[in-house]
């Protein structure tokens with residue numbers, strides 16, 4: 714139990730704090746005392762610095778931590794840095810669990826989230842552990858950690874990830890310098906579908922196999938005919954959230970002949986939207 718403080722004690726505590734020491738240092742300097750007493754004392758004197766952690770946040774941290782929440786997650790929930798949280802718990806006389814022990818307690822959650830396809834980082838963020846801690850646990854549990862290629866394949870199954878990449882890399886036709894995978898991408902699959910080739914054929918027939926810019930006809934050696942999208946194909950896919958051939962087939966906007974035009978290779982290469990590089994010139 715803390716002893717009864719005299720006004721003189723209180724003044725010393727406040728002076729020491731105002732001199733620039735942290736609450737922790739004040740507690741250590743005036744042993745036996747505790748964090749709450751010092752905090753209240755300084756606060757009553759109107760000397761509390763704005764970045765000090767108030768009682769509510771400390772209590773929240775302690776409660777969460779004692780109920781088994783990992784340190785990192787409890788600290789985040791209480792809006793306290795991990796280092797400060799560590800000190801607060803120590804000052805409150807709470808034993809800090811080893812990191813290994815903490816993650817072992819959440820073993821099932823870690824394994825379950827990882828098996829659902831979340832990345833090491835996402836699992837770590839959700840549960841409040843580092844990427845390495847998650848990785849080590851999975852290894853201890855004998856779970857095969859996915860390699861980069863497997864992760865990429867898995868990521869394709871997640872709409873938000875695909876949308877991000879579709880927008881970032883455009884058509885994913887393999888020409889992008891950023892694209893290093895050898896996977897069959899959704900765009901490629903759609904371009905390889907029967908519906909796509911029908912649409913393409915439809916445009917060629919309508920244009921009588923003639924370049925709509927320069928009038929070149931088909932079968933000119935070295936200058937084949939292409940079918941160009943007036944509104945870029947990749948933008949259409951992104952606009953309609955299309956990631957599979959099935960979704961594509963059900964989207965009439967993709968198969969509108971009016972959005973296609975026949976161009977010879979030379980004319981096509983000179984368009985700004987060729988190969989998905991809308992707005993970029995090389």
Ligand SMILES: [Zn+2]
Nearest residue numbers: 924927977980
């Ligand atoms: Zn042409």
